[in-house]
Amino acid sequence: MTASVFIDGGAGTTGLEIADRLAGRADLQLIRLDEARRKDPAARREALNDADAVILCLPDDAAREAVALIDNPRTRVIDASTAHRVADGWTYGFPELEADARERVAKATRVSNPGCYPTGFLALVRPLVRAGLLDPSTPTAVNATSGYSGGGKSMIAAFEDADAPDATGTAFRLYALSLGHKHVAEMQGHAGLQHPPLFAPAVARTYRGMIVEVPLPIAPPLSAIQDTLAQSYAGQRLVRVADAQESAAMSLVTLERLAGTDGLELFVFGNEQRGQARLVAVLDNLGKGAAGAAVQNLNLMLGLDEPSGLRLP
Ligand SMILES: NC(=O)C1=CN([C@@H]2O[C@H](COP(=O)(O)OP(=O)(O)OC[C@H]3O[C@@H](n4cnc5c(N)ncnc54)[C@H](OP(=O)(O)O)[C@@H]3O)[C@@H](O)[C@H]2O)C=CC1
Numbered sequence: 001m002t003a004s005v006f007i008d009g010g011a012g013t014t015g016l017e018i019a020d021r022l023a024g025r026a027d028l029q030l031i032r033l034d035e036a037r038r039k040d041p042a043a044r045r046e047a048l049n050d051a052d053a054v055i056l057c058l059p060d061d062a063a064r065e066a067v068a069l070i071d072n073p074r075t076r077v078i079d080a081s082t083a084h085r086v087a088d089g090w091t092y093g094f095p096e097l098e099a100d101a102r103e104r105v106a107k108a109t110r111v112s113n114p115g116c117y118p119t120g121f122l123a124l125v126r127p128l129v130r131a132g133l134l135d136p137s138t139p140t141a142v143n144a145t146s147g148y149s150g151g152g153k154s155m156i157a158a159f160e161d162a163d164a165p166d167a168t169g170t171a172f173r174l175y176a177l178s179l180g181h182k183h184v185a186e187m188q189g190h191a192g193l194q195h196p197p198l199f200a201p202a203v204a205r206t207y208r209g210m211i212v213e214v215p216l217p218i219a220p221p222l223s224a225i226q227d228t229l230a231q232s233y234a235g236q237r238l239v240r241v242a243d244a245q246e247s248a249a250m251s252l253v254t255l256e257r258l259a260g261t262d263g264l265e266l267f268v269f270g271n272e273q274r275g276q277a278r279l280v281a282v283l284d285n286l287g288k289g290a291a292g293a294a295v296q297n298l299n300l301m302l303g304l305d306e307p308s309g310l311r312l313p
């Protein structure tokens, strides 16, 4: 039996990435709206209610509107926006994060896809909080850099089109300087921290790719961090924890390392004598940070082979 899937916002950056991953799958049938109707509320209402599963690749307000347009109990929803990531009644769609997460996603009717930066941060920090290696009261900081596709069509235009209204020639820039970034609540909430992390994101002149770093000026023993992360993700196909030897042999981490894949790699760097660590996550903002995660969640919700259509690293 084939399941029908509608991508609302399918002409956007994330929507197109998802459609690429679903193309050619015999177990799914894609419902499409043509260019003239893709923003028409009546056409969207019909498609949203006809589909077995919908993936929302929309700005937050349009995602909330799409959910309100669904008036049947059957259609299941994956929301790639920030709108429902800490909302009651929604299941957080990060199958590797908690022992029961995969099963909860599989049963859920409303799944929020994690943010790209929170995917890296939570993968590093949540297991340490759960294991008691980081006290929930620990102040945390996150330094992160994204490829410019992270800002969707408008940021892609700003970096690629000299005539775009906010065109830029920069190689690298910091943003979210007033510390009000939309991902902070999600990072704090799903990590189980008492204080909001200080989030310092940046964007670089490369299309896709992401590094998320959590520096720990006073760190638990590196071997305990390493073992906890390795145990947390043992057997996962998309998440890989580099072993201590591999990390010790590395002198660089590049932004493009996992670009074009749906994988997530975690590294524990540091200096045991100083008692300091740099925890680093590498992913593709459009892969495990968005479209890859959405397809993984879709497969789980429909009871299909979990990595089907995914770009394994
Ligand atoms: N880019 C990334 O790396 C990531 C993005 N996300 C999230 O995914 C969502 C989509 O982001 P992204 O793909 O980057 O953004 P884009 O701007 O590239 O795409 C958004 C799409 O939504 C369409 N749209 C806007 N309003 C409506 C509406 N009312 N009805 C139907 N379609 C509408 C836009 O139309 P039009 O083409 O006419 O502008 C556009 O095609 C966002 O919530 C974002 O936060 C999540 C993780 C990572």
Ligand SMILES: CC(=O)N[C@@H](CCC(=O)OP(=O)(O)O)C(=O)O
Pocket (backbone or CB within 6 Å): 080, 081, 082, 114, 115, 116, 117, 146, 147, 148, 149, 150, 151, 155, 182, 183, 201, 202, 203
């Ligand atoms: C480079 C860049 O601007 N990135 C975006 C985050 C990507 C995004 O909007 O995605 P989420 O759905 O994960 O929130 C930002 O910081 O707002």
